[in-house]
Amino acid sequence: xxxxxxxxxxxxxxxxxxxxxxxxxxxxxxxxxxxxxxxxxxxxxxxxxxxxxxxxxxxxxxxxxxxxxxxxxxxxxxxxxxxxxxxxxxxxxxxxxxxxxxxxxxxxxxxxxxx
Amino acid sequence: xxxxxxxxxxxxxxxxxxxxxxxxxxxxxxxxxxxxxxxxxxxxxxxxxxxxxxxxxxxxxxxxxxxxxxxxxxxxxxxxxxxxxxxxxxxxxxxxxxxxxxxxxxxxxxxxxxxxxxxxxxxxxxxxxxxxxxxxxxxxxxxxxxxxxxxxxxxxxxxxxxxxxxxxxxxxxxxxxxxxxxxxxxxxxxxxxxxxxxxxxxxxxxxxxxxxxxxxxxxxxxxxxxxxxxxxxxxxxxxxxxxxxxxxxxxxxxxxxxxxxxxxxxxxxxxxxxxxxxxxxxxxxxxxxxxxxxxxxxxxxxxxxxxxxxxxxxxxxxxxxxxxxxxxxxxxxxxxxxxxxxxxxxxxxxxxxxxxxxxxxxxxxxxxxxxxxxxxxxxxxxxxxxxxxxxxxxxxxxxxxxxxxxxxxxxxxxxxxxxxxxxxxxxxxxxxxxxxxxxxxxxxxxxxxxxxxxxxxxxxxxxxxxxxxxxxxxxxxxxxxxxxxxxxxxxxxxxxxxxxxxxxxxxxxxxxxxxxxxxxxxxxxxxxxxxxxxxxxxxxxxxxxxxxxxxxxxxxxxxxxxxxxxxxxxxxxxxxxxxxxxxxxxxxxxxxxxxxxxxxxxxxxxxxxxxxxxxxxxxxxxxxxxxxxxxxxxxxxxxxxxxxxxxxxxxxxxxxxxxxxxxxxxxxxxxxxxxxxxxxxxxxxxxxxxxxxxxxxxxxxxxxxxxxxxxxxxxxxxxxxxxxxxxxxxxxxxxxxxxxxxxxxxxxxxxxxxxxx
Numbered sequence: 001x002x003x004x005x006x007x008x009x010x011x012x013x014x015x016x017x018x019x020x021x022x023x024x025x026x027x028x029x030x031x032x033x034x035x036x037x038x039x040x041x042x043x044x045x046x047x048x049x050x051x052x053x054x055x056x057x058x059x060x061x062x063x064x065x066x067x068x069x070x071x072x073x074x075x076x077x078x079x080x081x082x083x084x085x086x087x088x089x090x091x092x093x094x095x096x097x098x099x100x101x102x103x104x105x106x107x108x109x110x111x112x113x114x115x
Numbered sequence: 116x117x118x119x120x121x122x123x124x125x126x127x128x129x130x131x132x133x134x135x136x137x138x139x140x141x142x143x144x145x146x147x148x149x150x151x152x153x154x155x156x157x158x159x160x161x162x163x164x165x166x167x168x169x170x171x172x173x174x175x176x177x178x179x180x181x182x183x184x185x186x187x188x189x190x191x192x193x194x195x196x197x198x199x200x201x202x203x204x205x206x207x208x209x210x211x212x213x214x215x216x217x218x219x220x221x222x223x224x225x226x227x228x229x230x231x232x233x234x235x236x237x238x239x240x241x242x243x244x245x246x247x248x249x250x251x252x253x254x255x256x257x258x259x260x261x262x263x264x265x266x267x268x269x270x271x272x273x274x275x276x277x278x279x280x281x282x283x284x285x286x287x288x289x290x291x292x293x294x295x296x297x298x299x300x301x302x303x304x305x306x307x308x309x310x311x312x313x314x315x316x317x318x319x320x321x322x323x324x325x326x327x328x329x330x331x332x333x334x335x336x337x338x339x340x341x342x343x344x345x346x347x348x349x350x351x352x353x354x355x356x357x358x359x360x361x362x363x364x365x366x367x368x369x370x371x372x373x374x375x376x377x378x379x380x381x382x383x384x385x386x387x388x389x390x391x392x393x394x395x396x397x398x399x400x401x402x403x404x405x406x407x408x409x410x411x412x413x414x415x416x417x418x419x420x421x422x423x424x425x426x427x428x429x430x431x432x433x434x435x436x437x438x439x440x441x442x443x444x445x446x447x448x449x450x451x452x453x454x455x456x457x458x459x460x461x462x463x464x465x466x467x468x469x470x471x472x473x474x475x476x477x478x479x480x481x482x483x484x485x486x487x488x489x490x491x492x493x494x495x496x497x498x499x500x501x502x503x504x505x506x507x508x509x510x511x512x513x514x515x516x517x518x519x520x521x522x523x524x525x526x527x528x529x530x531x532x533x534x535x536x537x538x539x540x541x542x543x544x545x546x547x548x549x550x551x552x553x554x555x556x557x558x559x560x561x562x563x564x565x566x567x568x569x570x571x572x573x574x575x576x577x578x579x580x581x582x583x584x585x586x587x588x589x590x591x592x593x594x595x596x597x598x599x600x601x602x603x604x605x606x607x608x609x610x611x612x613x614x615x616x617x618x619x620x621x622x623x624x625x626x627x628x629x630x631x632x633x634x635x636x637x638x639x640x641x642x643x644x645x646x647x648x649x650x651x652x653x654x655x656x657x658x659x660x661x662x663x664x665x666x667x668x669x670x671x672x673x674x675x676x677x678x679x680x681x682x683x684x685x686x687x688x689x690x691x692x693x694x695x696x697x698x699x700x701x702x703x704x705x706x707x708x709x710x711x712x713x714x715x716x717x718x719x720x721x722x723x724x725x726x727x728x729x730x731x732x733x734x735x736x737x738x739x740x741x742x743x744x745x746x747x748x749x750x751x752x753x754x755x756x757x758x759x760x761x762x763x764x765x766x767x768x769x770x771x772x773x774x775x776x777x778x779x780x781x782x783x784x785x786x787x788x789x790x791x792x793x794x795x796x797x798x799x800x801x802x803x804x805x806x807x808x809x810x811x812x813x814x815x816x817x818x819x820x821x822x823x824x825x826x827x828x829x830x831x832x833x834x835x836x837x838x839x840x841x842x843x844x845x846x847x848x849x850x851x852x853x854x855x856x857x858x859x860x861x862x863x864x865x866x867x868x869x870x871x872x
Contacts, residue, residue, distance in 0.1 A: 003760070022763070025792050026756040054763065056788055057840040058756075086781060093846045094839055 002053055006031050008038060014112055015042040016105070020051045023087075025058025032062040039069050044076040044112035048105055049087040059087075060094045067100060078108035145222075145243035151236075153178030153196075162243055167215035179241065184211045184219060195226075199239065203228045209246060221250040269364045272296065276368055280375040286310065289379045290321035293337075293347060293372035298324060300364050301333070301357055303350050310337065310345030313380060314481035318346075325350070333357060335369040337376060345376065391486050394422060398490060402497040411501045412441035415471070415494045421445040423487065424473040425454050429461070429498075431469035440469070457484070459491035463499035507571060511544040512537075514574040523551050524559050527772035528623045528676075530765060531561075533738040534718040538686070546573035546614070547684045547736035548581050554588040557623040563682040563738050564616030565635070576610040584618065594618045594631035598655065598667035601633075605659040612659035617682050626674035626742055631667060633658050636685050636699070639706060643677035643745060647706040649699060676743025679714070681706065681721075686733035690726055701725055711751040711808065714741055715761030741765070744772030751806040752791055754799075759788050762809060773813055775867045782847040782865060783818055787811065789840040790822035790861055798824030798859050816867050820848065823860035 004027035007018040015038045023031065039045060047066065049055070063079060070077040079096070081088040082103050091101060102108045139146060145162030149155050155173050163170055166182070173182075180191045187210040198205045204227045211219045226241040279292040290308035298306050305325035309318045328350030337345030347369050351357055357365075401414035412429040419427040420443040428442040454474035461468045471491050479487060515535075523531040533549045546566025554560035562584055566577045583604045584597065591597045597618055605611040617638055619630035630638065630650065634657030641647040652670030674680070681702075688698030705724055709717060722735045748769040752758040763784050770780040791807050799805035810821040845851060848863035 022760055024756070024759055024788070026759060054784070056785065056792070057843055058792070060839060089781070090785065090843065093843055 003027070004031060006034050008034070011046075011109060013043040014046060014109060015044070016046045016048060018048040018051070020053075022054035023049070023052050023059035023062070024054060024056045028058040028062035032065050035062075035066050036069055039066070039073055039075055042075050045070055046078050046080065046105065046108040046112060048080040048108070049091075050080050050082050050085060050105075052081075052085070052087040055087040055090045057094070060090060060096065063091070063096065067097065076112040076114075078102050078111040080105050080108050145245075147179060147241040147243065149179045149239045149241065151239070153180050153239075155179060156238070165214075165220060165243075165245055166212055172215075179239075182212050184213055187211050195224075199226055199228055209250075212243070221246040223249065265360050269360065269367070272300065272364060273367055273371065277371055280371060283375060284379065284382060286376055286379045286383065287321050289372060289375045293368060293375075294322050294324050294349075297335075297347060297349050297365055297368050300361055300368070301349055301351050301355065303328075303352055305329075305350030306332075307348045308337070308345065309348075310376060312480055313384065316480060321345075333362070333365060335365055337369055337373045345373070347372065387482075394418070395489065395493065398493060402494065406501055406504050408498060408501040408505050409440060411494070411497050413443075415498075416441045416443035419443070419471075419473065419490065423490070424457075424475050426474040428472050429469060430472060432467065437469070457487065459487055461491055461495035461498060463492070463495040466499060468495055468498055468502065508544065511571045511574045514571065514578060515544050515548070519548060524553055525768065526623070527768065528743050529559060529621070529740060530714055530768035531738065531740040532714040532718045532761070532764075534722070534736075536686075536722045536735045538734045544571075544574050545569050545686075545734035546577040547686065547734050548577045549682070549736050549738040550581055550584065551738065551740070552585060552588070554620060559621045559623060560584075560588045561619045561621060561680075561682060561738065561740065562616060563635070563684060563736060564614060565684045565736070566611055566614045568610060572610055576608060576614070579608055580604075580611050580614060580616075584616075588618075588620070593669055594620060594629050594653065595667040595669040598631050598633050598658070601658050602667075613657045614659075615657045615685075619680075619682070621674070621740075621742065623742075626676070626678070627671060628674050628680070628742075629669055629671045631655065631669040633667070634660070636683060636688060636695075638683075639681040639702065640672060640674075641679040641681070641706055641710065642675055647681075647703050647710075649703070674742045677745030678742045679739060680742070681717075681737065681739045683721075683737035684733075684735060686735035687722060687725060687737055689733065698725070709751070709753075711749055711806075713750050713752060713758055713761030713765045714739055715764050716752065716758040717761075719761070741768070744769050746812070748811040749808065751808045752795065753806050754795075754803040755801055756792055756795060759791060759795075762791060763788050766809075766811065769811070775813075775818075779818070779865065779867050783811065783820065786844050786847045786863065786865070787820055787822065789844050790820070790863070793840055794822050794824040794826075794859065794861070798826035800826070813867070817864050818867055819862070819864045821860060821862050823858055825858040 002021035004019065004021040004023045007020070009016045009018065017035045017038065019031065021027075035045075035047065045066075047063065049063075052059070067077055067079075077100055079091070079100050079102070081091050081101050088101070102111055140160040142159060142161055145165055146157075146159040147155055147162060148157035154175065155177055156175065158170060158173055163173075168182075180188050180196075183191055190208075190210065195205060195208060195210075204225070206225045208224045208226075209221065210224050211221050214220055223244040223246045224241060225244075226239050229238045229240060231237070276292065276296045279296070280289060283289045283292050290310075294306045294308050298304060303325075305328045307320065307324075307328065308322040309320050311317070312319045328348050331351065333349045333351060335347040335349075337347055349365070398415070398418050401418055402411050404414065405411060412431075416427040416429060424445075425447075426442075426444040429440045430437050431440045454476055455478045457473045457475055457479055459471045459473070461470055471494065473487065519533070519535050523533060525531065531551045533551070535547065535549070537544060546568055548562075548564050548566075550560075550562040552560055562581070564577070564580060564584075566573050566580060568576070580601070583601060587597050587600050591600060601616075605614065613634075615634035617630060617632045617635040619628055619638070621628045631653045632638075633655055637649040637651050637654075639647050640650055650670070650672065653668055655667045683702075685695070688702055689695055690698060702721075702725060705721065706717075712720075718737055718739050721737060748766060750762055750765055752762050766784050766787055767780065770783060787809050791809050794807040795801055799807060805825055807822065807824045812819050844863065848865050850862070850864050852862045854860040854862070
């Protein structure tokens with residue numbers, strides 16, 4: 001088991017939030033606050049969930065919250081969740097907007113730049 | 116009666132031989148005889164000489180009252196004449212007689228009314244004394260009396276002032292009392308008092324009454340010996356002159372006030388010194404409370420605000436630039452004038468750590484700045500010590516962490532969890548360690564040890580001992596021989612002497628566990644279906660002990676699948692106020708109570724449950740493992756969602772031993788965790804002592820999952836998460852069934868290999 005972790009990076013003018021480990025109901029509130037803190041100043045946001053080993057309803061809610069905030073602020077968002085990975089399965093079950101889901105980070109950077 | 120001529124004064128006898136006539140005419144007083152209406156009928160020469168009238172001008176022609184001044188005439192009419200008529204005489208009446216040349220002659224007059232024996236005719240005999248001298252004296256007397264009155268008033272005023280000043284403690288109070296007294300003297304309403312501040316840098320307004328007095332104000336210096344230089348300004352009402360005596364009074368007021376200011380300032384300084392001493396003492400105590408840099412920086416700003424500043428922050432310089440380490444702001448900061456900023460270097464041992472930035476309601480004076488410098492330099496030293504300490508601490512911690520975080524062995528038959536908790540009291544790294552590694556094919560070595568001492572030295576020795584154990588484990592025949600070889604090793608490593616450890620080796624094929632304890636607390640064995648017990652076999656003294664001449668011994672137990680074993684250092688069971696036996700008893704009780712806790716939740720929470728954080732003086736190290744996969748997976752989580760991750764870890768290990776696809780495993784873990792989260796929230800409301808049990812059993816190609824709690828659910832879809840959680844469960848599992856019978860039980864199943872229907 002690996003505890004959830006968040007790394008915030010900047011690629012050009014795009015903020016990239018890299019999530020790792022188990023993003024569950026216990027870890028989500030803190031992660032959400034940390035990511036939301038970036039939205040106010042971000043031009044565009046990419047959440048990389050490709051290395052998330054576990055995602056539950058709490059994690060989905062966190063991503064929903066981030067997506068809602070981005071929409072409000074007019075910040076383009078893309079979530080990297082490759083097919084077959086644990087995060088993608090749950091995202092698909094919960095009907096997370098497919099338009100926000102991409103396979104790779106490169107794809108994500110392109111998507112938000114077209115924004 | 117003897118003849119006066121025969122007296123020794125006989126030589127003056129001729130002068131005494133005066134005629135009565137002469138005596139009358141030249142008497143030392145004026146004589147007048149008047150009739151009832153005042154007409155002068157007889158007058159002596161003395162009176163005529165004094166007044167310059169001729170006898171014939173007066174006698175039979177003028178009334179006595181005609182000779183008086185107009186005021187005298189009125190007085191004569193209203194007092195003199197009626198008194199004379201009533202009493203028959205009047206005495207010592209002061210009047211003024213108009214001389215012939217028009218000038219006035221002040222006189223004292225006595226009159227007697229004489230009535231003739233036969234008829235009612237009356238005559239008034241009047242004596243007139245020249246009062247020119249007496250009048251002058253009286254004038255003087257009047258002036259003197261006025262002066263005395265003024266002096267008395269002045270004394271009274273000054274006495275009142277000094278009484279009021281005695282009651283005034285602060286400079287402001289002294290100024291107010293003085294100003295009010297001075298304004299009363301001139302009947303004014305506008306005035307100010309200014310003094311030079313204690314640093315002699317600025318004039319400070321101490322008191323204002325009314326509005327700023329104009330340019331024509333009376334200005335008085337308030338310069339007392341050794342006291343502050345100051346100015347008292349009094350606005351004088353228009354058209355009012357300030358007399359010399361009033362001015363004198365004002366000067367006296369100012370003098371008294373200056374003395375009172377000296378006293379008030381001394382008082383204030385004594386007071387301030389005492390407060391500053393108290394503050395420095397408090398700062399010292401506050402900084403001693405913690406050894407952490409951050410904590411000390413917070414103590415510093417917490418003390419400075421609001422006592423010395425409205426806001427304060429500690430800025431620290433590092434390679435990445437300047438950042439704020441701690442900040443405090445008074446609750447009412449922001450209101451009022453914009454504060455001024457004072458920056459103080461935090462410098463210690465020739466090293467600049469950063470700066471203390473203060474926002475103050477008004478600029479600090481020289482004295483206050485000196486004091487703040489003192490605060491800053493003391494704080495800087497404490498911060499520098501903390502920095503050095505933390506640096507050393509970090510090194511030791513990094514060293515220890517690097518040895519404690521290596522991957523623990525994992526597999527379908529073994530699940531290991533470990534936890535290290537540094538001492539809260541000292542925040543120092545100890546020499547405790549745990550380790551688990553493959554020591555051969557299907558063999559896993561388990562170690563928990565404790566090197567005496569703290570800090571870098573202990574951490575280093577621990578590292579060496581740990582490496583020695585790893586190297587020896589594969590080479591020796593068993594735990595006893597390993598301890599023997601370690602005894603030899605610590606001969607060369609002084610600090611590792613007296614280290615204690617428990618070493619065990621588990622055969623994953625059959626569950627045989629051989630172990631040996633060198634002066635270390637006994638491991639706990641929790642076999643399925645039995646109460647946890649202490650393993651008291653295989654004991655011998657600590658490493659390098661001279662008594663260890665006798666050879667080391669070992670013991671063996673066979674673990675049934677589903678057995679849990681706990682190894683730990685003495686910090687877990689030892690407390691100053693409790694015998695170790697009680698600590699061991701408490702450990703067994705706690706383990707029995709949480710028999711089915713997820714392994715990771717158990718190791719993380721045991722130290723806190725056995726010794727509340729603030730009481731743990733020693734660091735604690737513990738390692739627990741579950742051996743084998745029992746036919747049924749059963750765990751109980753409690754109180755909060757933090758236990759869900761350990762639950763999933765246990766479940767994954769158990770599922771590893773079960774033949775199924777990774778997709779099935781992932782689905783079961785997700786469903787179990789979501790269902791447990793639901794129960795924690797809705798069944799138990801995250802309460803402690805409300806266990807949520809998770810049971811998973813595999814039979815006939817189906818996985819049956821049961822999650823139950825003792826509570827009754829208030830609502831199944833209270834919020835988004837839970838609604839979504841159920842949605843996920845429904846997607847992954849089938850035959851979802853909720854049974855309420857005292858508690859709540861949720862049952863569901865999944866057909867393996869095929870996913871949900």
